[in-house]
Structures are given as C-alpha cells and as structure tokens.
Amino acid sequence: MTGYEGLCWGFGWWWLIPTVMIIMMVLCFLMMRRRMGRMACGPFSCGDFGRHGDSPSESAREILDRRYARGEIGKEEYEEKKKDINGTGE
Numbered sequence: 001m002t003g004y005e006g007l008c009w010g011f012g013w014w015w016l017i018p019t020v021m022i023i024m025m026v027l028c029f030l031m032m033r034r035r036m037g038r039m040a041c042g043p044f045s046c047g048d049f050g051r052h053g054d055s056p057s058e059s060a061r062e063i064l065d066r067r068y069a070r071g072e073i074g075k076e077e078y079e080e081k082k083k084d085i086n087g088t089g090e
Helices: 005-013 016-040 060-070 075-086
Strands: none
Touching: 060 075
16 A cells, blocks of 8 residues: 555646636636727727717717716807808908
C-alpha cells in the first residue's frame, strides 16, 4: 500500500479545468472587444447622446424647444433663435 489509492478518483475530471479556462479566455476576449468598440466610437457614432441628451437625428427646433422648456434660455433668446432657425430673422 502506497497511500495514494484514494486520489485516483479525481483524474476522470481532468478535462474540466482546461475547458473552463478556455471558456473564460473567450469571454474575456469578447468583453474586451466590445469595450474597445465603444472606446473607438465618436460621440454620436455608437448611439451615445450629446451633452444635453440630444440625439443627432433631432432637429434644431426640437432642441431649442426642449432648452426653453427646461429653462436654460429665456423667452427673448428663444424667440430670436426660433426666427433664425425658421429663416425669418433679419
């Protein structure tokens, strides 16, 4: 008796550790690839929004209306910019 007879039962699962390691490496690679894709995008190219949450597809009038509604600009400035946008300004 060598004293190692009880250790032989675990060698049937030897493939489990390398398999788990490969799966973890693939997951890490995919997560890094996804993060690098986000870092390479510009401010509007990946669906991110601008400073005020404005999407690039919004018209200038919609942005102006929202800024006025939030109180960022006053009525006089709103009317002036609205004229400029509509092309009726002097």
